[in-house]
Structures are given as structure tokens and as C-alpha cells.
Amino acid sequence: MSEDVYIVGASRTVFGRFEGEDHDLAEEAVRGALADAGITWRDVDVAVGGTNGETKPDNLVSRLGLTALPFITVKNGCATGGVALLTARNMLMDGNDIACVVGYDNHSRGAFNASPARYGIGDWYGQTGMMLTTSYFGLKARRYLHDHAISDRTLGMVSKKAFDYGEAHPKAWRRKPVSVDEAMDAEVINDPLTRFMFCAPNAGGVALVLARGQRAFDMCDKPVKLAAVELRGRRPGSFEVFSPWLSLGERTSPSIDAAAAAFAAAHVTPADVQVAQVQDTDSGAEIIHLGETGLCTDQAAAFARGDFDIDGRLPINTDGGCLANGEPVGASGLRQVYEVATQLQGRAEGKQVPGAPRVGFTHVYGAPGISACTVLTTTA
């Protein structure tokens, strides 16, 4: 027990459009997590902050207190939250007792507008209109559905589920239910995906307090064990965003590798998981990631049965996921962990998974082909 790492405090802001400063979101989340853990900033030994924006997370000390603590900044795209958590976990295993992890972002409206040069690609790729995350999602979904004989209608079922969960969650962004037909019949953005099948960049902040060993049980009645957190990059054969070409042969994925590593490290199997989050930047991504993580082998049948609803076999993205929360990139991965941790503690803010779930899982995935997965377990 002494070397295990636990979540002992957690807080998130409402996600949505935000007029203030990025650091307002981060500060609100950190102060909330500290209060949840019953400690002050002075008690924190190490901190990790993640954002995909231009602000400096480590300068949050000017708001929180100049305690001389080491404060690491991470910037790993959509996987930022997972990498921040991994970094904090490692700093605790290195001998520190208490860590604070914060992720936040405040994006402007519209799809991300990536610069070809930042990805080492020629200007022509952006000039000809191919450097877009949304077209990548459409292309990847189309091929996956084809390879796995899944009908487009399953995409609509993903959206319906997300907005049903979002409606019930007081801190989600999009809280209006959408029927499968509405999702299918909406304006097409990038075929086969309609506007109800994409998440949008927005604003939000999430913070967690982690503690190591017995200290966690002194601080918290129901600490949630961080049984595993694993990060993996891509191998040949993966299908990543902003790829002017793809290699043939076996399709690999960093999500497959990260999930397998996390399950192995935690000594559990996908079948043990009772509540989970998978990256749903679009409805196709959720279907793909359910398969790649090993959580589901027949997604079409599972959606048709309602397996992923709150009373189903494996409730997925119970706060509405990225589809209903939007994606403040730095915060998004920690939102997943926040939601699963509060589910395991029986204090979910939206729909609560019945039956006291004991094993949870989270998955983030992003450019340029990285994935971070966690396994979370109860300690009662």
C-alpha cells in the first residue's frame, strides 16, 4: 500500500464558453480540489499543469502561493491530461507525498486550425484544405465502420447517448437531448459525420489532488486508487491525423498499446471494468476506441442493446464525454478521470452508475499519435 498513489481530491469547472482569463479556470479547479482534499496549497509537494494554449501553468503559483514547489508543465495535445497525471504519479513514486494536477484551456470557436509547419508538413497540405481534424475523423470513421460492418446509424446512437448523459450533468456544456434521427439528419460536416457527431473546442478546468500510501487514507474517506496510468506513442501502421500518406499492412494504434499496458499494470482485464471513459472527439472515435481499448468487440450490437447507458453492462462517458462537454484540450483527460473517480466514490454529479462500481477506466488519444489510459479502483 505504501507505494500506491490515490486520488484524494477532485474538482472541475463548468465547461463551455468563457470570457475570463485561462488562469481563472485553472485557479477555480485547483482551489476546488484542495478544498475537496481538505488541504491548502502549502501542503502540496509537487504540481503538474497542462494546457494546449499559450499561458504558463507553472505561473499559477502567483495566484496560489509561492511555496517553492516544483511545478512541471506538459503540452501533449488531446492526451495532455493523461500525461499530466502520469507525470504527477511518477513524482509521487519518486518519494513525494502530495501532488496537485491541473489541466485547463479556453479555446476560441471553431475547429482547430493547425499549422503545417508545426507538424513538419509542407504548406501545400493546409493550402489544399486537407489539414483538418474534422476530415480526418470522417475518413477514419468511414474506414473503420466499413472494416467492421457497422452501419452509419450507430454514429447517431453514440450522439444520442452522449447528450442524454450531458442533459443530466450540471457541469456539461451541451445539455439538450438529441434523438438518433436528429443526429443522423443534421447538417453534414465531414461525411459520414454530422454536426451532432463532433465535439467542439471550448473552455474548462479540472484539478486533482493525489497522495501516496497511508497519507491518502488519512486525508480521504474514499480514496480512489490510481491502479495504472500508461502512455504510448505510435508504431508503423497507425492512422493518425494530418497524414498525407499511410502505410499498408496491419493497422496499429497507440490506444491499443496504452490500454493493454494499463490493464496489465493494474492486473485487471477489460471485462472487469464497470464504468469507463473513451476519447469521443467525434462519434466515430468513440466506436473505434471502444474496440481498440478492448472494452467492446461488437459495438453495433452493444449500442443497439443500450450496453453503454447508465443501467447497461458498461456505462461509457457518463458525463456526456467530449461530445456534451466540449474539449478544452488541457482539461479533457482529467475530466475523464474526475468523472470516473466520482462514480467510484458514489458521488457522481450527473447520472450515477448503480451497484457501487469498483473498477473504472479512462482513455485519451490525440495528435500526433499518442494515448494515455488509466485504471482506477475503489479501496473500500
Next chain:
Amino acid sequence: MCAGVDVKDVALPTQGTVWSWTVQRYEPKAPFRSDGFTPFAIGYVDLGPVIVEGWLLDSTDWSIGDPVELALATAWTDVDGVVVHTYGFRARP
């Protein structure tokens, strides 16, 4: 597989089949350039040795497996009147 530095140009086949496709329904932000946006299809084309991404020309209705061939396409016209071209793939009979 490793990324080497000892590389050489290899001519790819000019014919292949559609591996996946979508339609860009909204006008991309800069650096996208055009002489007037209309929705256009993008696909990955399986050329045999490699899968290449490019425009799918003359149609916005495709199916996986459709046979295509390399073709030149007009991308935009520069301020000095020079027409800039790019590559794409069109249906082959």
C-alpha cells in the same frame, strides 16, 4: 521499421482504389486557398505500395473500392494570375 536518412524517390502507381473518403462541407480557415469555395471530396487512395491522401475530383459521392487514377487539379489562382495546380484522383472507367 525505422525512419532512415538514406532515401530515394520512387515513382508510385498512378492508379488505385478509394480506401476511405469524406466531403469537406465547410470552408477551411487559412492557410486554405481557393478561387471560391465549394464542397470537395477528400480521400485516401490505395496505390498498392502506399495509401496516399488527396482530392477526389468531379464528384462528392464515392464508395470504398472505387477505381481512380491520378489527375491534375486547379487549386487556386495567385494574385499575379499564375494558376496553381495540385494532384488529385478522378474516377476511372
